[in-house]
Amino acid sequence: xxxxxxxxxxxxxxxxxxxxxxxxxxxxxxxxxxxxxxxxxxxxxxxxxxxxxxxxxxxxxxxxxxxxxxxxxxxxxxxxxxxxxxxxxxxxxxxxxxxxxxxxxxxxxxxxxxxxxxxxxxxxxxxxxxxxxxxxxxxxxxxxxxxxxxxxxxxxxxxxxxxxxxxxxxxxxxxxxxxxxxxxxxxxxxxxxxxxxxxxxxxxxxxxxxxxxxxxxxxxxxxxxxxxxxxxxxxxxxxxxxxxxxxxxxxxxxxxxxxxxxxxxxxxxxxxxxxxxxxxxxxxxxxxxxxxxxxxxxxxxxxxxxxxxxxxxxxxxxxxxxxxxxxxxxxxxxxxxxxxxxxxxxxxxxxxxxxxxxxxxxxxxxxxxxxxxxxxxxxxxxxxxxxxxxxxxxxxxxxxxxxxxxxxxxxxxxxxxxxxxxxxxxxxxxxxxxxxxxxxxxxxxxxxxxxxxxxxxxxxxxxxxxxxxxxxxxxxxxxxxxxxxxxxxxxxxxxxxxxxxxxxxxxxxxxxxxxxxxxxxxxxxxxxxxxxxxxxxxxxxxxxxxxxxxxxxxxxxxxxxxxxxxxxxxxxxxxxxxxxxxxxxxxxxx
Numbered sequence: 001x002x003x004x005x006x007x008x009x010x011x012x013x014x015x016x017x018x019x020x021x022x023x024x025x026x027x028x029x030x031x032x033x034x035x036x037x038x039x040x041x042x043x044x045x046x047x048x049x050x051x052x053x054x055x056x057x058x059x060x061x062x063x064x065x066x067x068x069x070x071x072x073x074x075x076x077x078x079x080x081x082x083x084x085x086x087x088x089x090x091x092x093x094x095x096x097x098x099x100x101x102x103x104x105x106x107x108x109x110x111x112x113x114x115x116x117x118x119x120x121x122x123x124x125x126x127x128x129x130x131x132x133x134x135x136x137x138x139x140x141x142x143x144x145x146x147x148x149x150x151x152x153x154x155x156x157x158x159x160x161x162x163x164x165x166x167x168x169x170x171x172x173x174x175x176x177x178x179x180x181x182x183x184x185x186x187x188x189x190x191x192x193x194x195x196x197x198x199x200x201x202x203x204x205x206x207x208x209x210x211x212x213x214x215x216x217x218x219x220x221x222x223x224x225x226x227x228x229x230x231x232x233x234x235x236x237x238x239x240x241x242x243x244x245x246x247x248x249x250x251x252x253x254x255x256x257x258x259x260x261x262x263x264x265x266x267x268x269x270x271x272x273x274x275x276x277x278x279x280x281x282x283x284x285x286x287x288x289x290x291x292x293x294x295x296x297x298x299x300x301x302x303x304x305x306x307x308x309x310x311x312x313x314x315x316x317x318x319x320x321x322x323x324x325x326x327x328x329x330x331x332x333x334x335x336x337x338x339x340x341x342x343x344x345x346x347x348x349x350x351x352x353x354x355x356x357x358x359x360x361x362x363x364x365x366x367x368x369x370x371x372x373x374x375x376x377x378x379x380x381x382x383x384x385x386x387x388x389x390x391x392x393x394x395x396x397x398x399x400x401x402x403x404x405x406x407x408x409x410x411x412x413x414x415x416x417x418x419x420x421x422x423x424x425x426x427x428x429x430x431x432x433x434x435x436x437x438x439x440x441x442x443x444x445x446x447x448x449x450x451x452x453x454x455x456x457x458x459x460x461x462x463x464x465x466x467x468x469x470x471x472x473x474x475x476x477x478x479x480x481x482x483x484x485x486x487x488x489x490x491x492x493x494x495x496x497x498x499x500x501x502x503x504x505x506x507x508x509x510x511x512x513x514x515x516x517x518x519x520x521x522x523x524x525x526x527x528x529x530x531x532x533x534x535x536x537x538x539x540x541x542x543x544x545x546x547x548x549x550x551x552x553x554x555x556x557x558x559x560x561x562x563x564x565x566x567x568x569x570x571x572x573x574x575x576x577x578x579x580x581x582x583x584x585x586x587x588x589x590x
Contacts, residue, residue, distance in 0.1 A: 054081020
């Protein structure tokens with residue numbers, strides 16, 4: 001088929017579309033809480049109903065309660081959402097807590113600024129810096145390859161006093177030189193494409209790269225198997241749980257740049273390094289203290305209640321129908337916040353709501369996928385190095401984390417029956433690829449088969465010359481309870497938003513045309529533009545600011561921290577902005 005676009009890869013219409021998007025997102029890119037003025041209404045009250053007690057809902061509640069609003073959070077199941085941890089029922093004995101399970105392991109890149117700020121304002125006994133004091137820096141990672149010895153590699157760039165496009169390329173070539181079978185020229189090309197991203201203007205990022213896949217930007221077609229499998233696919237999937245053949249280059253480039261800069265040590269705001277984890281189960285180290293703090297400030301939590309309908313009259317929400325064990329009731333407040341995942345929000349967008357704000361229909365175009373965790377409880381500690389584990393190229397895109405060595409206290413003394421000395425938490429990011437043991441996808445396996453298949457892949461990728469993982473050490477395992485089977489079919493209660501090409505156009509703002517309705521969640525527009533705790537927290541901050549604006553409230557606005565870049569790249573970005581406006585490709589895009 002003939003492609004009518006010029007050789008630059010985008011048409012004048014693409015360029016104009018990019019200019020319109022950039023105009024619409026000026027407020028966002030400047031770190032403002034919203035991108036367009038809200039309709040002002042007189043301050044008629046200060047009651048806020050938040051539907052959804054995940055990170056977004058708790059973040060909005062945190063900021064609003066501290067500014068004197070009356071906040072009630074309605075949550076159908078568990079506070080903390082996908083970030084929570086949970087005990088494995090009946091496993092704790094003799095005063096020990098149940099073995100810790102989770103939807104997936106948590107990590108906090110140093111480029112996160114909003115969520116650590118919130119955590120620092122949650123009191124925790126013995127910590128001057130609150131819950132943020134429970135973050136532990138991770139210095140290295142294990143990279144596993146099929147039938148090859150694994151490699152332990154530092155996660156941060158060392159010895160940098162400044163960074164230029166040339167130094168960036170050299171550093172990346174050095175950092176990824178351990179990848180087996182990778183032609184040196186292709187590694188150099190990869191580094192050059194990353195430098196191209198670093199020097200791309202915002203106009204090009206939103207006007208061109210948003211509509212190009214990461215795989216296409218890296219020009220994977222025709223490259224070696226190692227380039228495609230490791231640099232393009234595996235590296236993307238282990239860092240951001242995204243699919244490079246679907247995700248926009250802008251989305252992946254944005255987080256990739258932030259991680260590189262966090263690892264460079266050159267950004268004071270990114271002082272936490274590339275990688276941090278909590279020093280205990282998420283609820284113990286973060287969510288439970290957060291909920292306790294919010295309750296102490298006056299937040300009311302109503303559990304077992306799910307929003308089922310937004311009642312609209314005369315252009316405003318007059319109430320929200322909620323369903324629970326006692327039937328259906330109507331919640332009334334001055335301000336209403338939908339802080340549920342996008343798949344839970346969509347059923348609320350009926351014709352009346354979409355007539356009031358047609359732009360909300362874009363949420364129907366957003367895509368969710370599966371990324372779910374499993375934990376293995378071992379009777380002996382593995383000899384795996386501390387830090388994250390990336391089994392590069394595994395069919396199910398596995399990443400893992402040894403938790404016991406980096407958690408405070410003695411694991412066996414704190415959890416279970418005293419016989420478990422190690423918890424290996426594993427994330428399964430690809431549920432649609434055939435495995436190596438049964439030849440089936442994760443969605444076609446039973447829970448027992450999933451556990452056996454994940455373990456088989458880990459052993460194949462990590463045990464060459466090491467013997468780190470031994471079958472006899474497994475005492476038990478725990479699969480995220482969001483996965484269930486009914487009538488022989490698998491179901492996932494907790495799908496994850498995944499970014500696709502052009503999806504930024506469909507993501508809502510925290511506010512909408514309905515003056516007393518607001519949206520929070522990792523599907524709401526944010527600087528990081530990924531399904532992350534950071535994006536969810538930023539959306540909660542944006543919700544609070546939008547409510548303050550709508551109420552005409554003079555209270556101090558919540559800081560919304562944008563990602564930070566290095567000034568050294570600005571002249572090249574300005575040059576590229578001029579080229580983009582003239583319809584020319586990036587100067588390095590040849």
